[in-house]
Amino acid sequence: MPSWPIILAWGLPWTLASLAAIWLLSALFRDRSRGRLRCPRCWYDMAGAGLTCPECGKQARSERALRRIAQE
Ligand SMILES: [Zn+2]
Numbered sequence: 001m002p003s004w005p006i007i008l009a010w011g012l013p014w015t016l017a018s019l020a021a022i023w024l025l026s027a028l029f030r031d032r033s034r035g036r037l038r039c040p041r042c043w044y045d046m047a048g049a050g051l052t053c054p055e056c057g058k059q060a061r062s063e064r065a066l067r068r069i070a071q072e
Pocket residue numbers: 039040041042043044053054055056057058
């Protein structure tokens with residue numbers, strides 16, 4: 001006959017910890033994949049705006065250029 005209080009006492013924290021870790025990791029990867037594209041000149045949010053900044057007309061060579069600057 002298993003002693004449920006002991007199993008719960010050990011299992012619950014681990015379950016919560018692994019759930020928290022999974023949630024944290026998924027949030028991290030979701031942020032990374034979505035990224036934050038910002039205009040390198042005026043810092044305008046370029047999400048969905050393409051490679052030309054609608055605010056100041058700055059043209060980026062690639063989406064990666066916006067992403068790299070945004071990460072600094
Ligand atoms: Zn701009």
